[in-house]
Amino acid sequence: MKFCFLFFLFNLILVPGVLFAQPDSCNAVLKGNVLDGETGKPFQYASVFIKEFQKGASTDSNGFFQINNLCQGKVTVVYSALGYKSFTTSYKLNSDIRIDQIILHTDTCQLESVTVYGKKAEEIGSFTRASLTGKELDRTRGLSLGDALKELPGVTTLKTGNSISKPVIHGLHSNRVLVLNAGLRQEGQQWGNEHAPEIDPFVSDKMTVVKGAAGVRYGSDAIAGVVIVEPRNLPLKTGINGEMNLVGMSNNRQGTVSGLLEGKFGKWLPLMWRLQGTMSKAGNVKAPHYYQANTGFEEKNFSYAVGYNRKWFSGEIFYSQFNTTLGIFSGSHIGSVSDLQNAIEKSEPAVKSGFSYEINRPFQHVEHELVRAKFSAYLAKIGSLNLLLGRQFNNRSEFDVLRNSIANESKEIPQLQLKLTTHSADLVLEHKPFKNISGSIGTVYMQQANIWQGRFLIPNFKSQSFGGFIIEKWGLGKTDLEAGLRYDKKFLDIYLNDNGIVKLLPYSFSNFSGTVGAIYKISKALNWRTNAGTTWRPPNVNELFSKGLHHGAAAIEIGDPTLKPEQAFKLVTSLEAKSEKLNLESSLFYSQIQNFIYLKPDLELVQTIRGAFPSFTYTQIDARFYGSDLFASYEMSKSINLIVKGSLVLAENITEKGYLINIPPIRYSPAIVYRPRFIKEAYNSYLRFTLNRTENQWRVPENSDYANPPAAYTLFDAEAGTDLLFGKQKVSIIFQVNNLFDVAYRDYMNRFRYFTDEMGRNFTLRIKVPVSIYNKN
Amino acid sequence: MKQTKHIIFLLAFVAISISGCKKNKATDPTAEQPVNPGAGDEENITRIQLQFIDSANNTISKTFTLRDTDGQGKNPPVADTIKLEVNKTYFVSQSIYDDTKTPLSVVSDEIRKEANFHRFHYSIKGSLIAQTIITDYDTRSPAQPLGLEFKIKSGNAGGNSIFNINLRHFSNGIEKTANPADGEQDILVDFPVRVNN
Numbered sequence: 001m002k003f004c005f006l007f008f009l010f011n012l013i014l015v016p017g018v019l020f021a022q023p024d025s026c027n028a029v030l031k032g033n034v035l036d037g038e039t040g041k042p043f044q045y046a047s048v049f050i051k052e053f054q055k056g057a058s059t060d061s062n063g064f065f066q067i068n069n070l071c072q073g074k075v076t077v078v079y080s081a082l083g084y085k086s087f088t089t090s091y092k093l094n095s096d097i098r099i100d101q102i103i104l105h106t107d108t109c110q111l112e113s114v115t116v117y118g119k120k121a122e123e124i125g126s127f128t129r130a131s132l133t134g135k136e137l138d139r140t141r142g143l144s145l146g147d148a149l150k151e152l153p154g155v156t157t158l159k160t161g162n163s164i165s166k167p168v169i170h171g172l173h174s175n176r177v178l179v180l181n182a183g184l185r186q187e188g189q190q191w192g193n194e195h196a197p198e199i200d201p202f203v204s205d206k207m208t209v210v211k212g213a214a215g216v217r218y219g220s221d222a223i224a225g226v227v228i229v230e231p232r233n234l235p236l237k238t239g240i241n242g243e244m245n246l247v248g249m250s251n252n253r254q255g256t257v258s259g260l261l262e263g264k265f266g267k268w269l270p271l272m273w274r275l276q277g278t279m280s281k282a283g284n285v286k287a288p289h290y291y292q293a294n295t296g297f298e299e300k301n302f303s304y305a306v307g308y309n310r311k312w313f314s315g316e317i318f319y320s321q322f323n324t325t326l327g328i329f330s331g332s333h334i335g336s337v338s339d340l341q342n343a344i345e346k347s348e349p350a351v352k353s354g355f356s357y358e359i360n361r362p363f364q365h366v367e368h369e370l371v372r373a374k375f376s377a378y379l380a381k382i383g384s385l386n387l388l389l390g391r392q393f394n395n396r397s398e399f400d401v402l403r404n405s406i407a408n409e410s411k412e413i414p415q416l417q418l419k420l421t422t423h424s425a426d427l428v429l430e431h432k433p434f435k436n437i438s439g440s441i442g443t444v445y446m447q448q449a450n451i452w453q454g455r456f457l458i459p460n461f462k463s464q465s466f467g468g469f470i471i472e473k474w475g476l477g478k479t480d481l482e483a484g485l486r487y488d489k490k491f492l493d494i495y496l497n498d499n500g501i502v503k504l505l506p507y508s509f510s511n512f513s514g515t516v517g518a519i520y521k522i523s524k525a526l527n528w529r530t531n532a533g534t535t536w537r538p539p540n541v542n543e544l545f546s547k548g549l550h551h552g553a554a555a556i557e558i559g560d561p562t563l564k565p566e567q568a569f570k571l572v573t574s575l576e577a578k579s580e581k582l583n584l585e586s587s588l589f590y591s592q593i594q595n596f597i598y599l600k601p602d603l604e605l606v607q608t609i610r611g612a613f614p615s616f617t618y619t620q621i622d623a624r625f626y627g628s629d630l631f632a633s634y635e636m637s638k639s640i641n642l643i644v645k646g647s648l649v650l651a652e653n654i655t656e657k658g659y660l661i662n663i664p665p666i667r668y669s670p671a672i673v674y675r676p677r678f679i680k681e682a683y684n685s686y687l688r689f690t691l692n693r694t695e696n697q698w699r700v701p702e703n704s705d706y707a708n709p710p711a712a713y714t715l716f717d718a719e720a721g722t723d724l725l726f727g728k729q730k731v732s733i734i735f736q737v738n739n740l741f742d743v744a745y746r747d748y749m750n751r752f753r754y755f756t757d758e759m760g761r762n763f764t765l766r767i768k769v770p771v772s773i774y775n776k777n
Numbered sequence: 778m779k780q781t782k783h784i785i786f787l788l789a790f791v792a793i794s795i796s797g798c799k800k801n802k803a804t805d806p807t808a809e810q811p812v813n814p815g816a817g818d819e820e821n822i823t824r825i826q827l828q829f830i831d832s833a834n835n836t837i838s839k840t841f842t843l844r845d846t847d848g849q850g851k852n853p854p855v856a857d858t859i860k861l862e863v864n865k866t867y868f869v870s871q872s873i874y875d876d877t878k879t880p881l882s883v884v885s886d887e888i889r890k891e892a893n894f895h896r897f898h899y900s901i902k903g904s905l906i907a908q909t910i911i912t913d914y915d916t917r918s919p920a921q922p923l924g925l926e927f928k929i930k931s932g933n934a935g936g937n938s939i940f941n942i943n944l945r946h947f948s949n950g951i952e953k954t955a956n957p958a959d960g961e962q963d964i965l966v967d968f969p970v971r972v973n974n
Binding site: 333334335336338339342350351400401402403404415449450451455460461462493495502547548549556558606607608609610611612613615 | 805806807819820822823825843845848849850851853854884887888890891946948951958959960961962963964965966
C-alpha cells in the first residue's frame with residue numbers, strides 16, 4: 001500500500017510543481033501554407049517540423065499550419081509528407097513569420113513502401129491520450145484488442161478466462177467505455193462482461209485510448225474514455241504493396257496469420273484499395289500445473305477498403321467482418337453456489353484435460369459485420385464537410401452445456417442468440433479557422449434493432465438516437481482553450497414478452513454533454529493538458545430488463561425498469577515532458593458518477609428446483625473514481641533505456657460508504673531496454689526485460705464476493721527483437737517469453753479467478769514482412 | 778471528357794459502397810418472440826412428482842408434487858408434504874417435468890436415457906424416514922445407482938422431517954462418482970415429511 005500513496009503523492013507534487021515553474025520567453029509564431037506540387041491545391045496532412053525545437057505541426061484541410069511559442073533565432077524547418085520529397089529551409093525568427101506557398105513534389109525515387117500518409121489533427125486536444133503504434137503495436141500482434149491495449153498506462157482488462165478480454169479505462173468498462181471502430185461506435189452486445197469487442201487489431205496501425213469524459217464528440221457512454229481503432233489509411237501512391245504477419249505461441253499453441261495487400265491504380269483509374277485478412281487458431285491454455293479444458297478459440301476476419309481521392313472530394317468504403325468461436329473453460333460451468341464453493345476450495349479444477357484444439361460446450365460464436373462509407377468535400381470558403389454512414393450487424397450465439405448429453409454433442413443449436421442491427425449517419429463540418437478559432441460542428445443519428453432467441457436474457461428493442469454538437473478551439477499563443485457542447489436524445493422501445501403477450505414499453509432519454517479544456521505549453525519540453533467533461537449514459541436494456549440465471553457466475557441478475565441515466569463528471573490533468581533523455585507522461589484523474597448503476601447483491605437466496613442462487617439487482621448509487629497513470633522513459637545511455645508504467649485507480653461507493661467491486665488493483669511495470677549499437681546489419685535490435693507487478697486488491701465491498709481477491713503477484717517477461725535485411729527485403733522479428741518463471745497466479749480482474757490459475761510460461765514469435773510488389777517510379 | 782470519367786468512377790464507387798450492405802436478415806424486434814422467457818431455457822424445471830407405492834399391497838397409494846412455476850423467478854418452489862404411514866416400505870418413482878415447453882418436456886425420461894451421467898442422492902433431516910435405497914442402475918459395468926426409482930422405509934411417527942433430493946450431473950469428462958459433492962448440481966429440493974400412525 002505504501003507504493004500506492006507514494007505514487008499518488010508523486011503525481012500530486014509533480015503536476016502543480018511544474019505549473020509554477022517559470023516559462024521562458026519564447027513566443028514567436030511560424031505560420032504558412034503548403035501546396036501539392038502535383039495538383040497545385042492545398043496540401044492536407046503535410047508535416048512541418050522545426051529541428052531546433054523538435055516541434056512540429058501538420059497542415060489542415062486548407063494547407064495551413066501554425067507553430068506557436070518559438071524562441072527567437074535561426075530555425076531549420078523541414079516540410080514533408082510520405083510519398084513526397086521533403087523540403088528543408090531555414091528562417092531567422094525575430095517575431096512572427098508567415099511563409100506562403102511551400103510546394104511539395106512527389107518523390108520519384110522512393111524505396112520503402114508507403115502505407116501511411118500523415119496524422120489527422122486531434123479533435124479535442126486537451127484529452128489525455130495514449131496510443132499503441134509502430135513497434136509497440138507490433139509487440140502485441142496476435143493478442144486480442146483488450147490484451148493489446150493493456151500495454152497503455154491507465155488501461156487494464158476485464159477477462160473471462162483467457163479468450164475473452166475487455167478494455168478497462170480508469171476502472172470502468174463495457175458500456176462506460178466507447179469503442180470507435182473505423183469511426184463508428186462499435187455496437188455489439190457490449191454490456192456483457194463476457195462479451196469482448198469484436199475487432200481485429202490487425203486492421204489498424206494505430207490504436208488510441210482517450211482518457212476522459214469524451215461524450216461531446218463521441219456521444220453518450222464515453223464516461224471513462226474512448227478506444228479508437230482506425231483502419232490504416234489507404235496508400236496515396238500508385239503501386240501494390242502488402243504486409244504479412246505471422247504469430248506463433250507455445251502455451252496454447254496459437255497460430256495467427258494476417259496479411260494485407262493494398263495499392264492505388266494508375267491515372268486511368270483513380271482508386272485506392274486494400275484487402276486484409278486474419279486467421280487465428282488456439283488450443284487449451286496451460287496454467288503452470290494443468291491445462292484449462294476447452295479454452296481454445298478460432299478467429300477468421302477479413303476487411304476491404306476502396307477509396308477515391310480528388311482535390312475537392314474524397315470517399316472511402318470500408319467493410320469488415322469478424323468471426324470468432326471461443327471455448328469457455330469447462331471448469332467454470334457450475335450448477336449452483338455449493339458447486340462454486342467446492343470449486344473455490346479445490347486448488348485445481350475438477351475437469352482434467354490435456355492439450356486439444358477442440359471447442360466444446362460451453363462456447364460462444366460471434367459474428368460482427370461493419371460497413372462504413374466516408375465522404376469528405378473540401379469547400380474553399382467553409383471548410384471540410386464529412387459524412388459518415390455506417391451499418392453494423394452483430395450476431396451472438398451462446399452454446400450452453402446441456403443436461404441432455406446427446407444434444408450436448410451437437411454444436412448446431414445455440415441456447416441464446418442475440419442479433420443487433422445498427423445504422424448510423426454522422427455529418428460533421430470542420431470549419432475553416434476564423435481568426436484563431438477552429439473547430440467542428442456536427443449532427444449524428446443512430447438506429448438500432450435487437451432480437452433474441454433461446455433463453456431469455458434481454459428483450460427485443462428498437463432505438464433511435466439524435467444528437468448535435470459543437471467543439472471550438474481558441475489558439476492563444478502558449479495556451480489553447482477548448483470548449484464543446486452536445487445534446488442527445490434517445491428513444492428506446494422495448495418489446496417485452498409477458499406470458500405470451502408482447503407489451504410495448506417506450507422510454508426516452510435526453511441530456512447535454514459538455515467539455516472545457518486547455519493545453520498549456522509551459523516550455524518547449526513541457527506540456528500541460530487539462531480537461532473537464534460531463535457526459536451521460538442512458539441505462540442499458542440489460543440493466544432495465546435482465547432476468548435470469550448466469551451460468552459460470554451462479555447468479556441471478558435482475559433488472560430495474562425504473563433506472564435513471566447515469567451522469568458523469570470527469571477531470572483529467574496531465575503533464576508531458578519530452579526532452580532528449582526523458583519522456584514523461586503523468587496524469588491525475590477524478591471522476592464522479594451520479595446514479596451509477598451496479599449489481600447489488602440481494603441478501604436472500606432465490607430458491608429454484610435447480611438449487612438456491614444468490615440474486616443481484618441493478619441498483620443506482622453515487623460513485624467516485626480517482627487515481628493516477630504514469631509513463632516514464634529515461635535514456636540512461638545511448639544503448640540503455642529505462643521504462644516505467646503504472647496505474648492506480650481508487651473507487652468508492654459514496655451512497656453506501658464503501659468500496660466498489662471489480663476495480664483493478666494497483667499495477668506497475670518497470671522495464672529495461674538494451675539496444676546494441678555495434679551490430680550494423682541487424683538494425684533496430686533490442687533486448688527487453690519487464691517486471692509486471694500487480695498488487696492485491698483489498699479495497700473491496702464486504703460480503704459481496706465468493707472468495708477473497710487473489711494475492712499480489714510478480715511476473716517477468718523477456719523479449720528480443722530485430723529487423724533483418726535479406727537483400728532488399730526487410731523482416732522484423734520479435735521473440736517474447738511471458739511469465740518467464742512459470743508462476744502460478746490468479747488475477748482479480750479475471751472472472752474465472754475462482755476456478756483456475758492464469759496462463760503459465762508462454763513463448764511468442766512474431767514475424768512481420770513488408771511486401772513490395774509494384775511501385776510506380 | 779476528363780470530368781465525365783471521374784463522374785463515372787464516382788458512381789461506380791457509390792455502387793460498390795451500396796453493394797457492401799447485405800439485407801434480408803430477420804431483424805424485426807416487433808416480430809413474435811419466444812412464448813415465455815423461461816421456455817427458451819433448456820435447463821428449466823418446473824415440477825417434480827414423487828409416486829409412492831405401498832410395497833405391501835402394490836397399489837398406487839400417494840403422489841406428492843413440488844412446483845416452481847416461475848423457474849428462476851423470485852417465487853420459491855412449493856412442495857406438498859409427504860405423508861407416510863408408520864414403519865412401511867414404499868417404492869418411489871420420480872418424474873420431473875418442464876411445463877413451459879410444448880410438448881411437455883419430461884426431464885426424467887431424458888435423465889433415464891443418460892443414466893451414465895447422472896446420480897441422485899437422498900438425505901433426510903430428522904428421523905421420520907429410516908432408510909432410502911436406490912433400485913435402478915446405469916449401464917456401466919459395474920453398474921452404478923441412478924436414483925429415479927428407489928425404496929423408502931418410514932420411521933416412527935412424531936415431529937417433522939425434511940427429505941432432500943440432490944441430482945448430480947457428470948459431463949465434460951468428469952468421472953461419475955458416488956460423492957454427493959462431485960459433478961454439477963442439476964436439482965436440489967426439499968420436501969417436508971410427516972408420518973402418521
